[in-house]
Amino acid sequence: MSVTTAPTSKADHPAIASKLSVELGKRGYDIHVGRGLIARAAELIKPVLHQPRVYIVSDSIVASLYLEPLEAQLKAAGIRCDHTVVPAGESSKDVSHLAQVLNAMIAARCERSTMVVALGGGVVGDLAGFAASILLRGVDFVQIPTSLLAQVDSSVGGKTGINMPAGKNLVGTFHQPRLVIADTDVLATLPKRELLAGYAEVAKYGLIEDVPFWNWLEQNGSAMVGGGESSHELLRHAIMTSCTTKARTVAADERESGVRALLNLGHTFGHALEAEMGYGAELLHGEAVAIGMVLAFDLSARLGLCPQADALRVREHLQAVGLPVRPPRAGRNGAVTPKRLIAHMAQDKKVKDGAVTFVLARGIGKAFLTADVPLDKLEATLAAAQAA
Ligand code: GLY
Numbered sequence: 001m002s003v004t005t006a007p008t009s010k011a012d013h014p015a016i017a018s019k020l021s022v023e024l025g026k027r028g029y030d031i032h033v034g035r036g037l038i039a040r041a042a043e044l045i046k047p048v049l050h051q052p053r054v055y056i057v058s059d060s061i062v063a064s065l066y067l068e069p070l071e072a073q074l075k076a077a078g079i080r081c082d083h084t085v086v087p088a089g090e091s092s093k094d095v096s097h098l099a100q101v102l103n104a105m106i107a108a109r110c111e112r113s114t115m116v117v118a119l120g121g122g123v124v125g126d127l128a129g130f131a132a133s134i135l136l137r138g139v140d141f142v143q144i145p146t147s148l149l150a151q152v153d154s155s156v157g158g159k160t161g162i163n164m165p166a167g168k169n170l171v172g173t174f175h176q177p178r179l180v181i182a183d184t185d186v187l188a189t190l191p192k193r194e195l196l197a198g199y200a201e202v203a204k205y206g207l208i209e210d211v212p213f214w215n216w217l218e219q220n221g222s223a224m225v226g227g228g229e230s231s232h233e234l235l236r237h238a239i240m241t242s243c244t245t246k247a248r249t250v251a252a253d254e255r256e257s258g259v260r261a262l263l264n265l266g267h268t269f270g271h272a273l274e275a276e277m278g279y280g281a282e283l284l285h286g287e288a289v290a291i292g293m294v295l296a297f298d299l300s301a302r303l304g305l306c307p308q309a310d311a312l313r314v315r316e317h318l319q320a321v322g323l324p325v326r327p328p329r330a331g332r333n334g335a336v337t338p339k340r341l342i343a344h345m346a347q348d349k350k351v352k353d354g355a356v357t358f359v360l361a362r363g364i365g366k367a368f369l370t371a372d373v374p375l376d377k378l379e380a381t382l383a384a385a386q387a388a
Helices: 038-048 060-076 095-107 122-137 148-154 184-189 192-209 211-224 229-252 259-264 267-277 285-302 308-321 338-345 375-387
Strands: 003-007 016-022 029-034 053-059 080-086 115-120 141-145 159-164 167-174 179-183 358-361 367-370
Touching: 016 229, 029 229, 038 060, 038 115, 038 141, 038 179, 053 060, 053 122, 060 080, 060 115, 060 184, 080 095, 080 122, 095 122, 095 159, 115 122, 122 141, 122 148, 122 159, 122 167, 141 148, 148 184, 148 192, 148 229, 167 267, 179 184, 179 229, 184 229, 192 211, 192 229, 192 259, 192 285, 192 308, 192 367, 211 229, 211 308, 229 259, 259 358, 259 367, 267 285, 267 338, 267 358, 285 308, 285 358, 285 375, 338 375
Parallel strands: 029 179, 053 080, 053 115, 115 141, 141 179
Antiparallel strands: 003 016, 016 029, 159 167, 358 367
Protein backbone atom coordinates (compact mmCIF):
# COMPACT_ATOMS: atom_id res chain seq x y z
CA MET A 1 0.00 0.00 0.00
CA SER A 2 1.35 3.45 -0.83
CA VAL A 3 0.62 6.57 1.18
CA THR A 4 1.63 10.07 0.10
CA THR A 5 1.09 13.42 1.75
CA ALA A 6 1.53 16.66 -0.15
CA PRO A 7 0.53 20.31 0.07
CA THR A 8 -2.73 20.85 -1.78
CA SER A 9 -2.08 22.82 -4.94
CA LYS A 10 -5.12 25.08 -5.00
CA ALA A 11 -6.24 25.26 -1.38
CA ASP A 12 -6.27 28.70 0.25
CA HIS A 13 -5.19 27.28 3.60
CA PRO A 14 -2.04 25.55 4.81
CA ALA A 15 -3.64 22.14 5.25
CA ILE A 16 -2.33 19.14 3.42
CA ALA A 17 -4.05 16.47 1.40
CA SER A 18 -3.02 12.86 1.48
CA LYS A 19 -3.49 9.97 -0.87
CA LEU A 20 -3.38 6.25 -0.29
CA SER A 21 -4.14 3.27 -2.47
CA VAL A 22 -6.25 0.18 -2.06
CA GLU A 23 -4.07 -2.50 -3.63
CA LEU A 24 -6.47 -4.76 -5.49
CA GLY A 25 -4.69 -5.19 -8.79
CA LYS A 26 -6.85 -4.02 -11.70
CA ARG A 27 -9.61 -3.12 -9.25
CA GLY A 28 -7.28 -1.04 -7.07
CA TYR A 29 -7.99 2.66 -6.49
CA ASP A 30 -6.87 5.81 -4.74
CA ILE A 31 -8.36 7.48 -1.68
CA HIS A 32 -7.75 11.23 -1.43
CA VAL A 33 -8.16 12.81 2.01
CA GLY A 34 -7.88 16.52 2.80
CA ARG A 35 -9.37 19.97 2.58
CA GLY A 36 -10.86 21.58 -0.51
CA LEU A 37 -11.03 18.35 -2.50
CA ILE A 38 -14.62 18.67 -3.78
CA ALA A 39 -13.52 21.92 -5.43
CA ARG A 40 -10.92 19.78 -7.27
CA ALA A 41 -13.30 16.89 -8.06
CA ALA A 42 -13.23 17.34 -11.86
CA GLU A 43 -9.42 17.20 -11.93
CA LEU A 44 -9.43 14.09 -9.71
CA ILE A 45 -12.27 12.27 -11.50
CA LYS A 46 -11.24 12.95 -15.10
CA PRO A 47 -8.45 10.33 -15.23
CA VAL A 48 -10.84 7.51 -14.25
CA LEU A 49 -13.64 8.39 -16.71
CA HIS A 50 -14.33 6.18 -19.75
CA GLN A 51 -16.46 8.86 -21.38
CA PRO A 52 -16.98 12.53 -20.43
CA ARG A 53 -20.16 11.71 -18.54
CA VAL A 54 -21.23 11.11 -14.92
CA TYR A 55 -24.50 10.24 -13.20
CA ILE A 56 -24.63 11.68 -9.68
CA VAL A 57 -26.71 10.18 -6.86
CA SER A 58 -27.15 12.32 -3.77
CA ASP A 59 -29.56 12.96 -0.91
CA SER A 60 -31.77 15.97 -0.30
CA ILE A 61 -29.52 17.57 2.35
CA VAL A 62 -26.15 16.96 0.71
CA ALA A 63 -27.52 17.94 -2.72
CA SER A 64 -28.69 21.30 -1.38
CA LEU A 65 -25.11 22.06 -0.27
CA TYR A 66 -22.82 20.51 -2.87
CA LEU A 67 -24.64 19.25 -5.98
CA GLU A 68 -24.86 22.52 -7.90
CA PRO A 69 -21.21 23.57 -7.46
CA LEU A 70 -20.04 20.04 -8.23
CA GLU A 71 -22.06 19.89 -11.44
CA ALA A 72 -20.95 23.38 -12.47
CA GLN A 73 -17.31 22.35 -12.01
CA LEU A 74 -17.71 19.06 -13.91
CA LYS A 75 -19.60 20.76 -16.75
CA ALA A 76 -16.91 23.43 -16.99
CA ALA A 77 -14.46 20.57 -17.49
CA GLY A 78 -16.57 19.25 -20.38
CA ILE A 79 -18.22 16.44 -18.43
CA ARG A 80 -21.95 15.82 -18.93
CA CYS A 81 -23.85 15.49 -15.63
CA ASP A 82 -27.22 13.97 -14.79
CA HIS A 83 -28.46 13.30 -11.28
CA THR A 84 -31.11 11.89 -9.00
CA VAL A 85 -31.73 12.86 -5.39
CA VAL A 86 -33.20 10.58 -2.71
CA PRO A 87 -34.57 11.69 0.67
CA ALA A 88 -31.91 12.02 3.37
CA GLY A 89 -31.86 9.17 5.91
CA GLU A 90 -31.48 5.42 6.28
CA SER A 91 -35.02 4.78 5.00
CA SER A 92 -33.76 5.56 1.46
CA LYS A 93 -31.62 2.43 1.55
CA ASP A 94 -34.46 0.19 0.45
CA VAL A 95 -35.85 -1.61 -2.59
CA SER A 96 -38.15 1.25 -3.62
CA HIS A 97 -35.37 3.85 -3.66
CA LEU A 98 -33.06 1.42 -5.44
CA ALA A 99 -35.76 1.15 -8.12
CA GLN A 100 -36.07 4.95 -8.24
CA VAL A 101 -32.33 5.34 -8.80
CA LEU A 102 -32.13 2.60 -11.44
CA ASN A 103 -35.17 3.91 -13.31
CA ALA A 104 -33.72 7.42 -13.32
CA MET A 105 -30.39 6.12 -14.67
CA ILE A 106 -32.14 4.16 -17.39
CA ALA A 107 -34.38 7.14 -18.28
CA ALA A 108 -31.22 9.27 -18.65
CA ARG A 109 -29.85 6.58 -21.01
CA CYS A 110 -26.76 5.88 -18.97
CA GLU A 111 -24.30 3.70 -20.81
CA ARG A 112 -21.82 1.10 -19.59
CA SER A 113 -19.10 3.76 -19.81
CA THR A 114 -21.00 6.29 -17.71
CA MET A 115 -19.44 6.88 -14.29
CA VAL A 116 -21.83 6.86 -11.34
CA VAL A 117 -20.87 9.32 -8.60
CA ALA A 118 -22.13 8.78 -5.05
CA LEU A 119 -22.24 12.20 -3.38
CA GLY A 120 -23.34 11.72 0.21
CA GLY A 121 -23.01 9.68 3.37
CA GLY A 122 -23.11 5.94 3.88
CA VAL A 123 -26.71 5.56 2.73
CA VAL A 124 -26.05 7.22 -0.63
CA GLY A 125 -22.74 5.38 -1.06
CA ASP A 126 -24.29 1.97 -0.40
CA LEU A 127 -27.37 2.67 -2.52
CA ALA A 128 -25.58 4.28 -5.49
CA GLY A 129 -22.81 1.67 -5.36
CA PHE A 130 -25.37 -1.13 -5.45
CA ALA A 131 -27.26 0.52 -8.31
CA ALA A 132 -23.97 0.91 -10.21
CA SER A 133 -23.09 -2.73 -9.62
CA ILE A 134 -26.27 -4.02 -11.26
CA LEU A 135 -27.07 -1.32 -13.86
CA LEU A 136 -26.38 -2.78 -17.33
CA ARG A 137 -24.65 -5.66 -15.44
CA GLY A 138 -22.29 -3.26 -13.73
CA VAL A 139 -20.85 0.23 -14.30
CA ASP A 140 -18.00 1.98 -12.50
CA PHE A 141 -18.54 4.44 -9.67
CA VAL A 142 -16.76 7.09 -7.63
CA GLN A 143 -17.38 7.76 -3.96
CA ILE A 144 -17.49 11.34 -2.64
CA PRO A 145 -18.31 10.60 1.01
CA THR A 146 -19.70 13.57 2.93
CA SER A 147 -20.03 12.10 6.42
CA LEU A 148 -17.21 11.05 8.76
CA LEU A 149 -18.69 7.56 8.89
CA ALA A 150 -18.60 7.24 5.12
CA GLN A 151 -15.10 8.74 4.88
CA VAL A 152 -13.56 6.28 7.34
CA ASP A 153 -15.54 3.17 6.58
CA SER A 154 -18.36 2.70 4.11
CA SER A 155 -16.87 4.48 1.06
CA VAL A 156 -13.81 2.21 1.10
CA GLY A 157 -13.93 -1.51 0.43
CA GLY A 158 -16.72 -1.97 -2.06
CA LYS A 159 -19.55 -3.14 0.18
CA THR A 160 -22.80 -1.94 -1.40
CA GLY A 161 -26.39 -2.79 -0.62
CA ILE A 162 -29.76 -2.04 0.85
CA ASN A 163 -31.71 -2.97 3.96
CA MET A 164 -34.60 -5.44 3.91
CA PRO A 165 -37.50 -5.54 6.40
CA ALA A 166 -35.80 -8.56 8.03
CA GLY A 167 -32.48 -6.82 8.59
CA LYS A 168 -29.73 -4.46 7.64
CA ASN A 169 -27.64 -4.81 4.45
CA LEU A 170 -29.19 -8.20 3.68
CA VAL A 171 -29.05 -7.58 -0.09
CA GLY A 172 -25.99 -6.22 -1.83
CA THR A 173 -22.77 -6.79 -3.74
CA PHE A 174 -19.03 -6.31 -3.48
CA HIS A 175 -18.30 -3.63 -6.08
CA GLN A 176 -15.16 -1.53 -5.60
CA PRO A 177 -15.25 2.19 -6.44
CA ARG A 178 -12.74 3.59 -8.96
CA LEU A 179 -11.83 6.49 -6.67
CA VAL A 180 -12.68 7.90 -3.22
CA ILE A 181 -12.58 11.67 -2.56
CA ALA A 182 -12.85 12.47 1.17
CA ASP A 183 -13.01 16.25 1.60
CA THR A 184 -12.64 17.06 5.29
CA ASP A 185 -14.10 20.56 4.80
CA VAL A 186 -17.57 19.05 4.37
CA LEU A 187 -17.44 17.72 7.92
CA ALA A 188 -17.82 21.31 9.17
CA THR A 189 -21.45 21.30 7.97
CA LEU A 190 -22.19 17.95 9.59
CA PRO A 191 -24.47 18.04 12.66
CA LYS A 192 -22.46 17.17 15.78
CA ARG A 193 -24.52 14.02 16.32
CA GLU A 194 -23.59 12.73 12.82
CA LEU A 195 -19.94 13.55 13.39
CA LEU A 196 -20.00 11.59 16.64
CA ALA A 197 -21.68 8.66 14.93
CA GLY A 198 -18.72 8.57 12.53
CA TYR A 199 -16.34 8.80 15.47
CA ALA A 200 -17.55 5.38 16.60
CA GLU A 201 -16.20 3.85 13.36
CA VAL A 202 -12.90 5.73 13.83
CA ALA A 203 -12.54 4.38 17.38
CA LYS A 204 -13.28 0.91 16.03
CA TYR A 205 -9.89 0.77 14.25
CA GLY A 206 -8.04 1.52 17.48
CA LEU A 207 -10.02 -1.09 19.37
CA ILE A 208 -9.46 -3.78 16.74
CA GLU A 209 -5.71 -3.58 16.29
CA ASP A 210 -4.09 -0.23 16.94
CA VAL A 211 -3.31 0.61 20.57
CA PRO A 212 -1.24 3.77 19.76
CA PHE A 213 -4.18 5.10 17.71
CA TRP A 214 -6.60 4.35 20.56
CA ASN A 215 -4.28 6.19 22.97
CA TRP A 216 -4.14 9.10 20.52
CA LEU A 217 -7.95 9.16 20.35
CA GLU A 218 -8.22 9.25 24.13
CA GLN A 219 -5.97 12.34 24.01
CA ASN A 220 -7.41 14.07 20.94
CA GLY A 221 -10.91 12.69 20.32
CA SER A 222 -12.85 15.45 22.05
CA ALA A 223 -10.90 18.21 20.26
CA MET A 224 -11.34 16.38 16.97
CA VAL A 225 -15.14 16.40 17.18
CA GLY A 226 -15.21 19.80 18.88
CA GLY A 227 -14.99 21.88 15.70
CA GLY A 228 -12.66 24.82 15.15
CA GLU A 229 -9.55 25.19 13.05
CA SER A 230 -7.45 22.61 14.93
CA SER A 231 -10.03 19.87 14.34
CA HIS A 232 -9.24 19.70 10.58
CA GLU A 233 -5.75 18.34 11.03
CA LEU A 234 -6.91 15.95 13.76
CA LEU A 235 -9.69 14.73 11.47
CA ARG A 236 -7.33 14.29 8.52
CA HIS A 237 -4.98 12.22 10.68
CA ALA A 238 -7.85 10.10 12.03
CA ILE A 239 -9.35 9.56 8.56
CA MET A 240 -5.97 8.64 7.06
CA THR A 241 -5.22 6.22 9.90
CA SER A 242 -8.67 4.65 9.60
CA CYS A 243 -8.50 4.39 5.80
CA THR A 244 -4.98 2.93 5.96
CA THR A 245 -6.21 0.09 8.17
CA LYS A 246 -9.32 -0.35 6.09
CA ALA A 247 -7.41 -0.38 2.79
CA ARG A 248 -4.93 -2.94 4.09
CA THR A 249 -7.70 -5.15 5.47
CA VAL A 250 -9.73 -5.00 2.25
CA ALA A 251 -6.65 -5.78 0.14
CA ALA A 252 -5.99 -8.84 2.33
CA ASP A 253 -9.57 -10.12 2.37
CA GLU A 254 -11.79 -8.35 -0.14
CA ARG A 255 -14.83 -10.61 0.26
CA GLU A 256 -14.71 -11.04 4.03
CA SER A 257 -13.75 -14.66 4.31
CA GLY A 258 -11.38 -13.93 7.21
CA VAL A 259 -9.70 -10.89 8.68
CA ARG A 260 -12.14 -8.34 7.21
CA ALA A 261 -14.84 -9.67 9.54
CA LEU A 262 -12.96 -7.96 12.41
CA LEU A 263 -14.20 -4.66 10.96
CA ASN A 264 -17.63 -5.73 12.20
CA LEU A 265 -16.62 -5.06 15.81
CA GLY A 266 -19.77 -3.83 17.55
CA HIS A 267 -21.91 -4.45 14.48
CA THR A 268 -23.64 -7.71 15.48
CA PHE A 269 -24.96 -5.97 18.59
CA GLY A 270 -25.40 -2.70 16.71
CA HIS A 271 -27.49 -4.14 13.89
CA ALA A 272 -29.79 -5.84 16.43
CA LEU A 273 -30.28 -2.50 18.20
CA GLU A 274 -30.98 -0.73 14.91
CA ALA A 275 -33.58 -3.36 14.00
CA GLU A 276 -35.32 -2.75 17.34
CA MET A 277 -35.16 1.04 16.98
CA GLY A 278 -36.31 1.14 13.35
CA TYR A 279 -33.30 2.43 11.32
CA GLY A 280 -34.30 6.05 11.91
CA ALA A 281 -33.24 9.10 13.86
CA GLU A 282 -33.88 7.32 17.17
CA LEU A 283 -30.54 5.55 16.92
CA LEU A 284 -27.99 6.30 14.19
CA HIS A 285 -25.84 3.47 12.81
CA GLY A 286 -22.67 4.82 14.41
CA GLU A 287 -24.43 5.24 17.75
CA ALA A 288 -25.55 1.61 17.57
CA VAL A 289 -21.95 0.60 16.76
CA ALA A 290 -20.69 2.58 19.80
CA ILE A 291 -23.09 0.74 22.10
CA GLY A 292 -22.22 -2.51 20.31
CA MET A 293 -18.48 -2.03 20.90
CA VAL A 294 -19.10 -1.38 24.60
CA LEU A 295 -21.17 -4.59 24.70
CA ALA A 296 -18.47 -6.56 22.87
CA PHE A 297 -15.88 -5.48 25.45
CA ASP A 298 -18.32 -6.08 28.36
CA LEU A 299 -18.99 -9.58 27.04
CA SER A 300 -15.29 -10.23 26.55
CA ALA A 301 -14.65 -9.17 30.15
CA ARG A 302 -17.55 -11.29 31.44
CA LEU A 303 -16.09 -14.29 29.62
CA GLY A 304 -12.74 -13.65 31.31
CA LEU A 305 -11.07 -12.90 27.98
CA CYS A 306 -10.39 -9.19 28.43
CA PRO A 307 -9.33 -7.11 31.45
CA GLN A 308 -12.30 -5.36 33.07
CA ALA A 309 -10.20 -2.17 33.06
CA ASP A 310 -10.07 -2.19 29.24
CA ALA A 311 -13.86 -2.62 28.99
CA LEU A 312 -14.23 0.34 31.34
CA ARG A 313 -11.81 2.45 29.29
CA VAL A 314 -13.86 1.81 26.14
CA ARG A 315 -17.13 2.76 27.86
CA GLU A 316 -15.63 5.86 29.49
CA HIS A 317 -13.95 7.24 26.37
CA LEU A 318 -16.95 6.79 24.08
CA GLN A 319 -19.18 8.36 26.73
CA ALA A 320 -16.71 11.22 27.24
CA VAL A 321 -16.83 12.25 23.56
CA GLY A 322 -20.64 12.20 23.71
CA LEU A 323 -21.66 8.83 22.29
CA PRO A 324 -24.41 6.68 23.81
CA VAL A 325 -23.05 3.58 25.55
CA ARG A 326 -26.18 1.94 27.00
CA PRO A 327 -28.66 -0.12 24.95
CA PRO A 328 -32.07 1.55 24.85
CA ARG A 329 -34.78 -0.10 26.94
CA ALA A 330 -37.69 0.75 24.62
CA GLY A 331 -37.92 0.50 20.85
CA ARG A 332 -40.52 0.77 18.10
CA ASN A 333 -42.24 -2.44 19.23
CA GLY A 334 -42.12 -1.90 22.98
CA ALA A 335 -39.52 -3.17 25.44
CA VAL A 336 -36.08 -3.97 24.02
CA THR A 337 -35.28 -7.21 25.83
CA PRO A 338 -32.08 -9.30 25.64
CA LYS A 339 -34.14 -12.10 24.07
CA ARG A 340 -35.41 -9.84 21.30
CA LEU A 341 -31.90 -8.58 20.57
CA ILE A 342 -30.55 -12.13 20.44
CA ALA A 343 -33.34 -13.10 18.01
CA HIS A 344 -32.16 -10.28 15.67
CA MET A 345 -28.56 -11.45 15.96
CA ALA A 346 -29.61 -14.89 14.74
CA GLN A 347 -30.66 -13.24 11.45
CA ASP A 348 -27.34 -11.48 10.95
CA LYS A 349 -25.50 -12.00 7.65
CA LYS A 350 -22.56 -13.32 9.61
CA VAL A 351 -24.42 -16.38 10.93
CA LYS A 352 -22.52 -19.49 9.84
CA ASP A 353 -23.89 -23.01 10.23
CA GLY A 354 -26.56 -21.53 12.50
CA ALA A 355 -24.02 -19.91 14.89
CA VAL A 356 -23.62 -16.16 15.32
CA THR A 357 -20.03 -14.97 14.85
CA PHE A 358 -18.96 -12.31 17.35
CA VAL A 359 -15.99 -9.97 17.29
CA LEU A 360 -14.65 -10.06 20.84
CA ALA A 361 -11.38 -8.78 22.30
CA ARG A 362 -8.56 -9.92 24.54
CA GLY A 363 -7.97 -6.25 25.32
CA ILE A 364 -7.85 -2.91 23.51
CA GLY A 365 -6.29 -3.50 20.08
CA LYS A 366 -6.71 -7.28 20.32
CA ALA A 367 -9.96 -8.18 18.55
CA PHE A 368 -10.70 -11.71 17.38
CA LEU A 369 -13.59 -13.72 15.95
CA THR A 370 -15.49 -16.42 17.78
CA ALA A 371 -18.78 -18.27 17.57
CA ASP A 372 -18.24 -19.74 21.01
CA VAL A 373 -20.41 -17.50 23.19
CA PRO A 374 -22.61 -19.08 25.87
CA LEU A 375 -26.18 -17.76 25.62
CA ASP A 376 -26.50 -17.10 29.35
CA LYS A 377 -23.40 -14.87 29.34
CA LEU A 378 -24.71 -12.98 26.31
CA GLU A 379 -28.10 -12.42 27.97
CA ALA A 380 -26.45 -11.36 31.23
CA THR A 381 -24.21 -8.87 29.40
CA LEU A 382 -27.16 -7.29 27.61
CA ALA A 383 -29.28 -7.11 30.78
CA ALA A 384 -26.43 -5.62 32.84
CA ALA A 385 -25.68 -2.99 30.18
CA GLN A 386 -29.33 -1.92 30.01
CA ALA A 387 -29.40 -1.56 33.79
CA ALA A 388 -26.06 0.33 33.99
N1 GLY B 1 -17.87 -1.93 7.31
C1 GLY B 1 -17.08 -3.11 7.40
C2 GLY B 1 -16.46 -3.50 6.09
O1 GLY B 1 -16.47 -2.74 5.15
O2 GLY B 1 -15.97 -4.58 5.98
